Amino acid sequence: METVDLSLVSLVLTFLLLALPVVLSLKFGFGLIKPLFYAVGRMTVQLILIGIFLKYLFLWNNTWINLLWLLIMITVAVFTAVRSSAIKISKVFIPGFLSFSIATFIVIFYLNIVVIPLDNIFDARYLIVLGGMLLGNSLRGNIVGISTFYENIRKDAKKYLYVLSLGASHYEALLPYFRESVQLALKPTLAAMATMGIVALPGMMTGVILGGASPEVAIKYQIMIMIAIVVSTITSVVLTILMTLRVCFNRYGVLRREVFVELKNKSNGS
Amino acid sequence: MTYQSFDFPGKNKNSMIKFDHVHLAFNGKKILNDLSFEVKRGEKVVVLARSGSGKSSLFSLVLGFLEPDEGQVSFAGQPVDEKSAWEIREKIAYIDQDVSLGDGKIPDLLDFVLKLKANIHLDNTRAQLQELLEYFEFDQEVLTKDIENLSGGERQRLAIIIAVLLQRKVFLLDEVTSALDKQLKKKVADFFITRKDWTCLVISHDPVWLENPAVKIFNLEEGKWKP
Numbered sequence: 001m002e003t004v005d006l007s008l009v010s011l012v013l014t015f016l017l018l019a020l021p022v023v024l025s026l027k028f029g030f031g032l033i034k035p036l037f038y039a040v041g042r043m044t045v046q047l048i049l050i051g052i053f054l055k056y057l058f059l060w061n062n063t064w065i066n067l068l069w070l071l072i073m074i075t076v077a078v079f080t081a082v083r084s085s086a087i088k089i090s091k092v093f094i095p096g097f098l099s100f101s102i103a104t105f106i107v108i109f110y111l112n113i114v115v116i117p118l119d120n121i122f123d124a125r126y127l128i129v130l131g132g133m134l135l136g137n138s139l140r141g142n143i144v145g146i147s148t149f150y151e152n153i154r155k156d157a158k159k160y161l162y163v164l165s166l167g168a169s170h171y172e173a174l175l176p177y178f179r180e181s182v183q184l185a186l187k188p189t190l191a192a193m194a195t196m197g198i199v200a201l202p203g204m205m206t207g208v209i210l211g212g213a214s215p216e217v218a219i220k221y222q223i224m225i226m227i228a229i230v231v232s233t234i235t236s237v238v239l240t241i242l243m244t245l246r247v248c249f250n251r252y253g254v255l256r257r258e259v260f261v262e263l264k265n266k267s268n269g270s
Numbered sequence: 271m272t273y274q275s276f277d278f279p280g281k282n283k284n285s286m287i288k289f290d291h292v293h294l295a296f297n298g299k300k301i302l303n304d305l306s307f308e309v310k311r312g313e314k315v316v317v318l319a320r321s322g323s324g325k326s327s328l329f330s331l332v333l334g335f336l337e338p339d340e341g342q343v344s345f346a347g348q349p350v351d352e353k354s355a356w357e358i359r360e361k362i363a364y365i366d367q368d369v370s371l372g373d374g375k376i377p378d379l380l381d382f383v384l385k386l387k388a389n390i391h392l393d394n395t396r397a398q399l400q401e402l403l404e405y406f407e408f409d410q411e412v413l414t415k416d417i418e419n420l421s422g423g424e425r426q427r428l429a430i431i432i433a434v435l436l437q438r439k440v441f442l443l444d445e446v447t448s449a450l451d452k453q454l455k456k457k458v459a460d461f462f463i464t465r466k467d468w469t470c471l472v473i474s475h476d477p478v479w480l481e482n483p484a485v486k487i488f489n490l491e492e493g494k495w496k497p
Contacts (some may be wrong), residue, residue: 017389156367156370156372157373158368158369158370159370159372161333161368162364162369162370163336164333164359164372165333165362166359166383166386166388166389166432166436167358167359167360167386167387167388167389167436168359169356169384169386169387169388172386172387205482213326230402250352251352252334252335252337252352252355254334254335
């Protein structure tokens, strides 16, 4: 089967579909027209730019440029994940960057070396595309994981300190919060995996099939990518939490308030 | 009943809690100013002060939840520092004024507390629990209740029971009788005061503590013992 390329006219015709939500928004006063066009506009511009960029990235296929681009993607992912929590980025950028990098590189290299296996494991088509897929999903997990972990301990400060006063080690006092945040971080990925193929055909698989590959190939890649996503998500969430502990707690096991954005007062523990 | 030893080798065995020229400030506001006092082994000391005057921070300093800006806090002759704080927490039972015990059922909470590495060696806790529930006037069915459905007074008594089950000999009690009726207040105060080998540092305005002749009273604002 050959790929049917979309002409510019076809793409413009796709935008015509937006007339439907516009009419609905006008009729019922959803107020969605502005945000809809803003989002569609941003998506279009960003994808066109990344399309051009990827075209050259694939054309040059230079190991160092590929690695550099992956590191840039990791940096942006860490900034986004930390910004959504109340932690100051300057305090946790390094542990966040390390944990995202370790999780992403372990999984990508395992796929590129062992699973696929590639002659050039730094091939842009795999390194960048797989990296983007993994980072996008790990990012979502990390946003939930880090925020839940630190927010719950701050919210529960009295109980947390009470548990420490009972003689709990730092590990024992943190474990319930750690478990809860990792479970929550994984929940959307696990739910998506459990319904995959029945409720929804995943975007990657749809793209591969529309791109001309057979459903068998698409399914095999989809299974591979989903397992890679769940592994990199759990690894990066666990590593990020563990690696930020030293920065976010003092050696008495008490949260350092100065690490968080809006609370700058000294903890009085009561 | 077996108690853990709370002695640090080679340290002063008579001094349990000592504040030595302690200064503490929050946001530039002085909370403790050159505070010095000592609680000796077996003493029951009530700290008297207005609310908001930093009474609770005394306990946070002993437990290592706060560090003094100047001066030193010691437990059994051992200065509270990053290392000793973890050991000290294993030797002290602390009950907060508005203790937060989380949610879930009481047996699950007890299970969690008693399975902490520091407490796993404790024996005979089940039999002791029954005695304590009875003494502090709980029905047996309280064990089936959710913690969040307990009244303030029930929560205070439950926290006291947990503290006693830990079989420690030094108690930091922050307004632990505030939500109890008169009879229970007296029972709780007597329970602690009559144990000769227990050391208690108490924050309370309650006459059941203040009027007991066995109790020493320290006025925090004046930094002096009440004659």
